Structures are given as C-alpha cells and as structure tokens.
Amino acid sequence: MFKGKQRVSRLDCSTEEDWPVEIRVEDVNLQEGTLCGSSTWHLPNGKSPVVTSWEGEIIDNVNHSFVTQKWGATQQSDLKQWSKFPHFVPLRLNVLQRRGRCGYLRDYSHIYMRWKEQCFLNAGEDCGLTIAGFYYVCMCRKTGEVQGIYVDPHSTPNHHLSLRPCTQGGAGSQTFSAFQFR
Numbered sequence: 001m002f003k004g005k006q007r008v009s010r011l012d013c014s015t016e017e018d019w020p021v022e023i024r025v026e027d028v029n030l031q032e033g034t035l036c037g038s039s040t041w042h043l044p045n046g047k048s049p050v051v052t053s054w055e056g057e058i059i060d061n062v063n064h065s066f067v068t069q070k071w072g073a074t075q076q077s078d079l080k081q082w083s084k085f086p087h088f089v090p091l092r093l094n095v096l097q098r099r100g101r102c103g104y105l106r107d108y109s110h111i112y113m114r115w116k117e118q119c120f121l122n123a124g125e126d127c128g129l130t131i132a133g134f135y136y137v138c139m140c141r142k143t144g145e146v147q148g149i150y151v152d153p154h155s156t157p158n159h160h161l162s163l164r165p166c167t168q169g170g171a172g173s174q175t176f177s178a179f180q181f182r
Contacts (some may be wrong), residue, residue, distance in 0.1 A: 001025075002146055004163035006041075009156055017044055023146075023163055033063030035113070038121065041129070051121040052131060059112035060105065067100030068114060071134050072153060075100065078136075081149055085138040088112070113137040115148070130155050137161070 002023040009016050020042040028035045035056040040049045057064040066082055067075050079096070082088045087110045091102045105112075117131035133152025139145070148161030 001166040002144075002163035003166055004146070004161065006148075006150070007160045007162070009159075019043055021161070021163070028058075030058070030060075033058040033060040039117065043129075048122075050123045050127055050129060052117045053119050053121055054115050054117045056113050056115040056137070059114075061101045061103065064114070065100035066095045066102065066112065068134075071116065073134075073151070077151075081136045081151060082112070084149055085110075085112075085136075085147060087138065087140075109141055111139045111141060113139070135161060 002025075004021060004023075005018040006021050007016055007018050022040040023037060024040075025035055025037040027037075035058060037054055037056075039052045039054060041052070042049050059066055066078060068078050078100075079092065082095070083092060087108075091108075094102045102108075115135040115137055117134075120127065120129075120131070123129075130152055132154055133150055135148040135150050137146060137148040139147075144165035146161065146163040148163075150159030150161065152159075
C-alpha cells in the first residue's frame with residue numbers, strides 16, 4: 001500500500017491541484033514481469049473517492065523493456081519520459097544502444113515500471129477522469145518511494161505521482177518483497 005498525491009496542472013497551466021491517492025499492489029508475478037492493483041483517488045471536489053483497477057509491467061529486460069510499444073508511445077517519447085527520472089539518466093545511453101534494454105537492472109537502485117488503468121470500479125466513464133493514458137513509474141529500492149508520470153495525449157500535461165509506502169504491522173515496521181532481475 002502506498003499513499004501520496006498526484007499533482008495535476010490545469011489546461012492553461014495556470015494552477016495546480018494535488019489529488020490525494022492510495023495505491024494498492026494486489027499481485028506481483030516476477031516470472032512474467034507483471035503486477036496489478038487498484039488506485040483510490042480523492043478528488044478535490046469529489047463527493048466520494050474514485051477507484052480504478054490497473055495492470056503494470058516491470059522493466060526486467062526479460063519480459064519488458066524501456067520501449068513501451070503500445071498505448072501510442074514511441075521509442076522517442078519513451079526516452080523523453082524516462083529521462084525525467086534523475087536515476088534513469090545514467091542508463092539512457094545503454095538503453096539507446098541496446099534497443100530499450102539495460103543489462104544491469106538487477107543490481108540497480110531503482111525499479112522501473114509502467115502502470116495502465118483498466119477500468120473504473122465505482123464510477124462511470126462520465127466521472128470527469130480519463131484512464132486513456134498510462135504511467136511511467138520509478139520506485140527506489142531502498143526507501144520504497146515511488147515517482148510517476150502520467151502520459152495521455154488527450155489530458156492535461158504534467159501529472160506527477162508521488163507516493164510513499166505505508167507502514168503496516170506497527171510503528172516503523174515496513175515489508176517489501178525481494179525483487180531480482182536478470
């Protein structure tokens with residue numbers, strides 16, 4: 001479970017809003033490089049939270065690379081978005097030379113993923129939100145903190161996701177699964 005916010009810019013980029021969000025990871029399949037979960041959005045003017053279901057890909061160089069190859073993304077747009085994460089910059093040249101792959105992710109300080117919302121669980125398509133885009137996601141192995149960038153050509157720009165892991169089981173305790181990439 002992660003909690004944080006998504007900072008959203010208005011179309012005219014004059015104002016920004018922070019939308020509180022909770023992300024729950026329901027399942028992780030390391031053999032297939034996939035994960036899935038749900039998101040609970042607390043919109044500023046919403047009467048009740050909006051809940052979505054999402055599926056994700058772990059960039060593991062086996063099942064998934066840094067090149068998306070779907071959802072309207074190109075290799076050029078992928079590199080542009082991934083390069084917004086400071087810890088990706090040292091990998092950039094290697095990713096370019098190896099057509100989207102990077103040989104040493106198993107030992108790298110961050111885990112890279114893509115998350116794609118699949119459907120609304122408690123609201124209709126007319127709730128004012130879009131799930132047409134997807135997230136580029138970067139998680140720090142040491143702290144569990146997650147940064148994400150939502151990309152949707154039909155939505156406002158500059159959606160930045162910022163999450164922290166929730167502690168469970170008492171004060172200060174925290175549990176993370178072990179991740180190992182080839």
